[in-house]
Every structure is written in C-alpha cells, then in structure tokens.
Amino acid sequence: xxxxxxxxxxxxxxxxxxxTGTGIIFIPxxxxxAAGNDMWLSPVWAASxxxxxxxxxxxxxxxxxxxxxxxxxxxxxxxxxxxxVSLVLLFFYLVMNxxxxxxxxxxxxxxxxxxxxxxxxxxxxxLLSAFAVRGGVEVIGRTAEMLTPIYILFLLxxxxxxxxxxxxxxALPMLENGFTPSLKGAYTPQSWFAEFxxxxxxxxxxxxxxxxxxxxxxxxxxxxxxxTATNLAVLFLLGEDVTAKLNYPLLDAIQYISIAxxxxxxxSIVMAIWVAGAFxxxxxxxxxxxxGTAQVFELTDYKALVFPLSFLTVxxxxxxxxxxxxxxxxxxxxxxxxSLIMQTxxxxxxxxxxxxQKKTGLFPR
Amino acid sequence: xxxxxxxxxxxxxxxxxxxxLLSMTFLLTGCWDRTELNDLAIVTAVAIDKAEGSGITLTxxxxxxxxxxxxxxxxxxxxxxKKPTITKQAEGETIFEAMSFIQQQLSRNIFWxxxxxLIIGKEVAKEGVQPYVDFFxxxxxxxxxxxxxxxxxxxxxxxxxxxxxxxSSGDIARELAxxxxxxxxxxxxxxQMLNSDAGSAALPKVLPIFEENEKGGLQITGTxxxxxxxxxxxxxxxxxxxxxxxxxxxxxxxxxxxxDNTEGFISFNLIRSHTKLVPKIENGIWExxxxxxAEDDIVENQTNLQLTDPQIIQQLEExxxxxxxxxxxxxxxxxxxxxxxxILGFADAFHxxxxxxxxxxxxxxxxxxxxxxxxxxxxxxxxxxxxSVAPQGVPKEEVKRTE
Numbered sequence: 102x103x104x105x106x107x108x109x110x111x112x113x114x115x116x117x118x119x120x121t122g123t124g125i126i127f128i129p130x131x132x133x134x135a136a137g138n139d140m141w142l143s144p145v146w147a148a149s150x151x152x153x154x155x156x157x158x159x160x161x162x163x164x165x166x167x168x169x170x171x172x173x174x175x176x177x178x179x180x181x182x183x184x185x186v187s188l189v190l191l192f193f194y195l196v197m198n199x200x201x202x203x204x205x206x207x208x209x210x211x212x213x214x215x216x217x218x219x220x221x222x223x224x225x226x227x228l229l230s231a232f233a234v235r236g237g238v239e240v241i242g243r244t245a246e247m248l249t250p251i252y253i254l255f256l257l258x259x260x261x262x263x264x265x266x267x268x269x270x271x272a273l274p275m276l277e278n279g280f281t282p283s284l285k286g287a288y289t290p291q292s293w294f295a296e297f298x299x300x301x302x303x304x305x306x307x308x309x310x311x312x313x314x315x316x317x318x319x320x321x322x323x324x325x326x327x328x329t330a331t332n333l334a335v336l337f338l339l340g341e342d343v344t345a346k347l348n349y350p351l352l353d354a355i356q357y358i359s360i361a362x363x364x365x366x367x368x369s370i371v372m373a374i375w376v377a378g379a380f381x382x383x384x385x386x387x388x389x390x391x392x393g394t395a396q397v398f399e400l401t402d403y404k405a406l407v408f409p410l411s412f413l414t415v416x417x418x419x420x421x422x423x424x425x426x427x428x429x430x431x432x433x434x435x436x437x438x439x440s441l442i443m444q445t446x447x448x449x450x451x452x453x454x455x456x457x458q459k460k461t462g463l464f465p466r
Numbered sequence: 467x468x469x470x471x472x473x474x475x476x477x478x479x480x481x482x483x484x485x486x487l488l489s490m491t492f493l494l495t496g497c498w499d500r501t502e503l504n505d506l507a508i509v510t511a512v513a514i515d516k517a518e519g520s521g522i523t524l525t526x527x528x529x530x531x532x533x534x535x536x537x538x539x540x541x542x543x544x545x546x547x548k549k550p551t552i553t554k555q556a557e558g559e560t561i562f563e564a565m566s567f568i569q570q571q572l573s574r575n576i577f578w579x580x581x582x583x584l585i586i587g588k589e590v591a592k593e594g595v596q597p598y599v600d601f602f603x604x605x606x607x608x609x610x611x612x613x614x615x616x617x618x619x620x621x622x623x624x625x626x627x628x629x630x631x632x633x634s635s636g637d638i639a640r641e642l643a644x645x646x647x648x649x650x651x652x653x654x655x656x657x658q659m660l661n662s663d664a665g666s667a668a669l670p671k672v673l674p675i676f677e678e679n680e681k682g683g684l685q686i687t688g689t690x691x692x693x694x695x696x697x698x699x700x701x702x703x704x705x706x707x708x709x710x711x712x713x714x715x716x717x718x719x720x721x722x723x724x725x726d727n728t729e730g731f732i733s734f735n736l737i738r739s740h741t742k743l744v745p746k747i748e749n750g751i752w753e754x755x756x757x758x759x760a761e762d763d764i765v766e767n768q769t770n771l772q773l774t775d776p777q778i779i780q781q782l783e784e785x786x787x788x789x790x791x792x793x794x795x796x797x798x799x800x801x802x803x804x805x806x807x808x809i810l811g812f813a814d815a816f817h818x819x820x821x822x823x824x825x826x827x828x829x830x831x832x833x834x835x836x837x838x839x840x841x842x843x844x845x846x847x848x849x850x851x852x853x854s855v856a857p858q859g860v861p862k863e864e865v866k867r868t869e
Binding site: 214356 | 499579603606657662819821
C-alpha cells in the first residue's frame with residue numbers, strides 16, 4: 102500500500118513538530134498553573150510518556166516486523182477485536198487532530214487574523230495537508246526535512262534574542278513544595294509526549310530500521326529540551342504568576358523582544374515559521390489516520406480516503422468545540438486521560454500480549 | 467481511437483478543473499484581515515484619566531503619518547505648521563469602550579502595535595490601576611513592552627505636548643525609560659509587580675513642561691508608590707536614586723564630592739554597578755545585607771587634588787562609598803519607615819532564600835518589612851581618571867598631593 106520509504110532522521114524530523122506544534126502554545130500556561138515556578142521541570146517528568154511510547158512502538162515493531170499497529174493489533178487480538186481496537190485508536194487520532202487544528206486556528210485568529218473565520222484557517226490547513234498526505238510518506242518526510250530545521254532554528258533565535266530580558270531569579274525558590282507541583286504540571290504535557298507513539302505507523306517504512314530507535318530518542322530529547330527551554334524562557338521573562346494568567350505566554354515573550362529598537366515585532370516571522378511546523382504536525386497525524394483506516398478496511402490504496410478523512414477532520418475541529426474555553430478544558434482534562442489510555446496503556450497491553458505470544462507460541466503467527 | 471478520445475477528455479477535464487481553480491486566486495487575494503498601512507491609525511501613547519462622572523477618559527496619541535517621516539532635518543516639522551501627533555479623547559467605563567468611541571471619530575483603524583507609553587493619571591492611580599492594566603495584556607494588539615508612567619497632573623496633558631527632539635511625547639517617554647534616570651517599568655514589569663510577594667509597585671512620575679505653546683519636554687519627577695494596586699504616596703528624584711541602587715537598576719548617577727582640606731567639588735560619573743541583596747534570618751531577626759560594587763569615572767575636578775596619586779584615589783573611593791550609602795539610607799528611611807511599602811524587592815529576596823520562614827510571615831509582611839534590619843556594604847572603584855589627571859587652570863605649585 103505504501104511503497105515510499107523514509108530515513109530514520111526524516112522520521113525524527115517529522116515527530117518533532119508533531120509534539121511541539123500545538124504543545125508550545127498551551128504547555129507554558131498550563132504547567133505554570135499547576136507547577137508554579139517549577140514549571141520548567143514538568144516537561145522532564147512528562148517526557149516519560151514519550152520514552153514509554155517510543156519503547157513500546159519499537160518493541161512492538163521488533164516482535165511484529167514490517168507491520169503498523171493496525172495490522173498487528175488485528176493479529177494479536179483476533180480479527181474482530183483487533184479491528185475494533187484499531188478503529189477506536191483511529192477515532193482517537195481523528196478527534197485529536199481535529200482538536201489540534203482547532204487549537205491552531207483559534208491561536209491564529211485570536212492573535213493575528215481576528216476577523217478571518219475559523220473554518221477558513223482550518224480548511225486551508227487541512228487542504229494543504231491532504232495534498233501532502235496524498236503524496237505519501239516520502240513526500241511528508243521530505244517536507245519535514247525541509248521545514249523542521251527552519252522551525253528549530255527560529256525557536257533558537259527567539260531564545261537567543263529574548264536572553265537580555267531574562268531574570269533567572271524568577272525560578273527561585275526551587276521545589277518550594279517538593280516535587281508534587283511539578284509532577285502535577287506534567288499531567289497535561291505527558292499527553293503531548295505520548296504522541297510519539299505515532300511512530301508505530303511510520304517505523305515499517307523506515308529504511309534502516311535499526312537506526313529508528315536512535316533517531317526516535319534524539320527527537321524525544323530535542324522535544325524535551327524545547328519544552329524545558331520554552332518554560333524556562335517564559336518563567337525567566339514573565340514570572341510564574343503572569344505566565345499562568347496569559348493564554349499564549351510564548352507569543353507575549355516573542356512580542357517582548359526588542360534589540361536596539363530595531364530587531365522587534367518579530368512575531369509575524371515567527372508565526373509564519375510556526376504555521377509551517379503546525380502543518381507538518383497535522384500532516385503526519387493525518388497520514389497515520391488515512392493509512393490506518395485503509396489498513397483496517399484492507400483497501401489496496403489509501404489515496405481515495407485522503408480527502409474524505411481530511412474533511413472529517415475539519416468537521417471534528419468544530420464538533421463539540423464551541424470556543425477556546427472548550428479546547429483548553431478538553432486539552433487539560435479529557436485529552437490527557439484518553440491519551441494515557443490510547444497511546445500509553447493500550448500499546449503496553451499489546452506489547453504484553455505480543456511477548457506472551459512469542460514466549461508460548463499460543464497464537465499462530 | 468477510444469484511448470485517444472479518453473486522453474483528450476482527461477486533458478479537457480483537467481483544464482476544466484484548473485481554469486476555475488486558478489481564477490479563484492484572483493478572488494482570494496484580499497482576505498478578512500488584510501490591513502494596509504494607510505488604513506491604520508498608529509497609537510504612539512495612551513493616557514488614562516478619571517472621567518468627571520464614573521469611568522475613565524481615554525486619550526490616544528496618534529502618529530500623523532504625513533509629518534512623521536521627513537522631519538529629521540527641519541526642526542520638529544515646524545515649517546508646515548502641522549502637528550506630528552494628534553490626540554483624541556473619549557470617556558468610557560472600560561478602555562475598550564472609550565476606544566470604540568474614539569474609533570467613531572477616526573477614518574482609520576486604531577492600531578496598538580507601536581504604542582510606546584501608557585500614562586496613568588494620578589487620580590486613577592490613587593483609585594487603583596488593576597482594572598485598567600488587564601486590557602494591555604488581554605487585547606491581542608498592544609504589546610507588553612510599552613512603558614508605564616504616572617502623570618503629575620492630567621495624563622492627557624502629557625500626550626498633548628509636542629516634543630522638540632523626538633517625533634512624539636510617547637517617544638520621549640520611551641527614551642526616558644531607556645535612559646533609566648528614574649524608574650523604568652514596562653507593562654510586563656508592572657504586571658509582575660502587582661503579582662509579586664510584596665504586592666506593591668513603583669512607577670515613574672512624569673511631568674510635561676510646556677515651553678512655547680504646545681511644545682516642550684517631559685521630566686521624570688520621582689516615583690509613585692503603590693500598595694495593592696493603589697497609589698499611596700510618592701518619593702522624589704533623590705530618594706528614587708537610592709531605591710534604584712537597592713533594586714540594582716541604577717544606570718545613570720552623577721555624584722559630586724567635596725573632600726576635606728580642599729575647596730570645590732569633584733564630579734563622578736557612574737559607569738556600572740551591581741547590587742546584591744543577601745537576606746539573613748538569625749535568631750528571628752530579619753536582616754538584609756546590601757552589597758554594592760560600583761565603578762565610577764572622574765569627569766570633573768574643581769579642587770586642587772592631583773588625581774594620579776593612588777592614596778588620594780583611595781580616599782575618594784571611600785568617600786564615594788559613604789556618599790552612596792548615605793543616599794541609600796536616606797531612601798530606605800523614606801520607603802521603610804514613612805511609606806511602609808516594600809518596593810525594594812525584599813519580599814522576593816526573602817521568599818527565594820527562606821521559603822519556609824517566608825510562608826509564616828507572608829500575610830504580615832507589611833509589618834515584618836518595617837522590622838527588617840538593613841546593612842549596606844559598598845565598594846566603589848575609581849578606574850579611570852578622565853582626560854585630565856591634575857586640575858586644569860591651577861598653578862603647578864598649588865596642586866595638592868599626599869606627601
């Protein structure tokens with residue numbers, strides 16, 4: 102079905118924006134609310150969900166070579182149950198991507214294009230990502246290879262330019278109330294890190310599978326550093342109280358940049374780059390959904406599904422989400438739990454069954 | 467034949483699809499948020515005053531685009547008689563309400579992105595600034611980097627002033643803030659102060675000085691002190707200097723000394739300084755050690771002292787240190803004993819070093835602050851002597867050295 106192949110490094114570059122794309126908007130404020138001035142520590146704890154996701158995805162692939170999670174869950178759980186689980190997982194990703202596109206578009210309309218209707222932003226983004234998905238995994242991999250480095254470069258530039266305004270003492274006293282607040286702050290970001298499980302859809306198409314583990318880990322470490330650096334930057338600049346009250350602290354931080362009154366008002370450039378990163382994110386998830394659906398229904402080609410499913414994603418970005426309050430509430434209460442079940446516990450369960458099967462040889466291969 | 471027909475049909479189809487698709491791009495060029503520069507009324511400064519009834523009077527200062535650019539050469543754009551800035555005023559309960567009334571008087575969209583300064587009228591400051599700062603962190607257009615001032619009289623007066631050197635009074639406000647002769651506070655820093663442990667804030671006070679008609683300049687006249695978002699008093703420029711030393715924000719400081727056994731003064735220019743607050747709690751006594759290291763250059767010498775003499779320099783360094791300490795103690799007395807408000811960052815310093823002890827006094831910090839014992843250790847270095855090493859115009863034999 103998928104004849105394209107990507108390199109492990111392309112996979113890493115695809116995964117980086119998957120996690121940071123929308124996370125970087127929400128995570129600083131959410132973690133500041135829960136963890137106070139230990140907010141920078143929360144992503145480090147939250148990364149454990151990413152480690153688990155990469156570990157399970159890689160081991161599942163080792164035990165079930167050249168198959169995506171849709172294919173091996175059917176083999177491990179039986180045809181009926183396997184298909185049900187696969188559909189539930191795909192439904193989860195559909196809701197997640199719809200919600201993600203909505204977060205993105207609310208951010209764009211809320212801070213820049215105030216009068217542009219949400220559906221324009223949502224559907225133009227989904228149309229573009231549909232074209233990329235139709236191109237297959239190779240096209241997405243190369244797109245990521247081109248866009249993600251620029252994305253990372255601009256983030257680094259932002260951190261560099263904001264440096265003169267940072268006050269590190271805002272982080273003190275550290276661990277005033279022990280580790281509990283920072284662990285609480287990790288509850289929401291863990292769901293973003295768990296998105297690393299999407300590699301379960303990509304590993305079968307990685308050229309040198311052995312390097313997949315290394316590049317997966319590199320990507321995870323890069324994401325952890327990014328979130329920690331982002332949280333540190335907004336904490337050092339704004340302090341915990343102001344950060345917790347702001348909706349998009351990183352945007353405020355970028356707007357605060359002023360070097361010699363010349364290098365300022367950078368947010369529109371940063372925004373353009375950020376949209377590129379968000380595009381990679383939605384495309385990768387959308388690809389997983391489309392490929393997975395085609396595999397569940399055992400189609401010969403997934404191309405016919407691209408546009409209908411992208412349209413469905415657009416619908417999911419509206420269903421049940423009236424406004425930004427719903428998105429924020431969903432991201433901080435419902436999503437962490439469903440993500441824990443679908444992206445952490447379910448794969449761990451499959452891995453257990455897989456091990457059991459290998460040890461006992463009970464189920465036919 | 468059939469195959470050829472099909473190919474042609476496909477080609478025709480793709481053209482039939484492509485043409486309308488491409489022609490759509492012509493319709494899609496202007497989207498909802500298209501804004502042209504000449505559709506914008508660019509806000510350079512905002513003033514908030516108390517309205518006669520309830521609510522506030524909002525004054526916005528706009529850049530007059532036809533007068534802004536080409537005035538570098540001509541004096542303040544004076545030739546044409548047009549003003550470089552325009553002010554508009556409206557009343558409302560909220561900033562946005564007042565702003566929408568101003569919008570009704572304008573042919574262009576109000577644009578906040580280049581707002582330089584927020585001037586708060588004294589009366590509004592006394593009633594509390596909190597209701598009015600939210601807008602600047604809430605509405606997507608204003609940026610947190612605008613500088614905040616409290617005006618001596620009506621804030622609108624500051625905006626009405628047409629400056630002589632800068633294009634707008636908003637620009638003067640920004641430049642004054644950057645020179646750091648007084649306090650320099652951005653909206654972001656004000657928000658942080660209002661959220662801080664001490665719950666107090668300090669904002670620079672500004673006074674417009676009209677010289678001819680509407681032309682003139684702005685002057686920083688000290689600092690307005692806020693407790694729980696309400697202005698409760700103010701300190702003058704000299705005390706402000708002491709506060710700036712304590713807050714490690716001192717940037718410009720001209721100090722003059724008159725050493726014993728000589729006549730006249732020596733002037734020093736502060737090059738850099740660093741203040742470190744070291745909180746200490748011993749036997750229940752809260753103490754704040756203020757360690758200051760500063761570097762001064764000599765810029766003027768009215769006395770007959772020979773400056774290349776290391777011993778004389780050493781004496782001057784000691785005298786300078788004492789002078790700095792004296793200034794700070796004076797400021798401390800005003801702030802700690804009279805205003806009884808912690809605008810010095812002591813609360814945060816104690817909280818950072820002694821979180822447990824802080825928790826116990828958090829609610830009574832106002833009283834505890836009065837008991838904090840402050841000791842100042844300063845060390846001033848005179849590193850450069852300036853362009854003259856001995857007093858100019860003094861006969862050689864009268865120049866004084868240590869023996």
